[in-house]
Amino acid sequence: MMRIATWLSVLVPAVALAGCTLTPAEKARIEQRAETEKADLDKALRGLTSGSPTQCISQYRTQQVRSYGPTIVYTVSPNLKYVSQTSGGCDGVGGQGNNIFVTRTTTGQLCSGDIAQTVDRASGFFTGSCSFGEFTPYRKAR
Incomplete structure (x- = not known):
């Protein structure tokens, strides 16, 4: 029983951390969106x-x-x-x-x-x- 609890204490955080990683394509999409939003904001405040x-x-x-x-x-x-x-x-x-x-x-x-x-x-x-x-x-x- 103790071994299962120890195993779960390692596995659960590892699975949660794995779900937080982004693929390179997702990172690129997020960066592109941020750049677009900044450009749109600059345009809205121009002048x-x-x-x-x-x-x-x-x-x-x-x-x-x-x-x-x-x-x-x-x-x-x-x-x-x-x-x-x-x-x-x-x-x-x-x-x-x-x-x-x-x-x-x-x-x-x-x-x-x-x-x-x-x-x-x-x-x-x-x-x-x-x-x-x-x-x-x-x-x-x-």
Whole structure:
């Protein structure tokens, strides 16, 4: 009986670790996706200058929300966008993604540390969650 327990204590972590390894093709796909998201984010913020971060933003003024990997961009207008680095897990919002944000707030504001969930637009199933970081404004230079 003791030998089985010892064997399992070695086998279970080994199997779990083996499941965490990626093939070279999977690594390349993930790296390509990250490069594409960075290029898309750079394009979305082109011509805008970053300002001092703020803890909260009004969610009612937002016209569009889109994720670029762990980065969320709230568009207020073509001249003002807020960028928040999240803890990750809120991919596929806006753009070509099929997810939508679900946030719960009683103040009408989104704040650093708030948690958002993503929901598949078609099925209504939860697909992820993340925590917001500070919101950095990006404005067109005058």
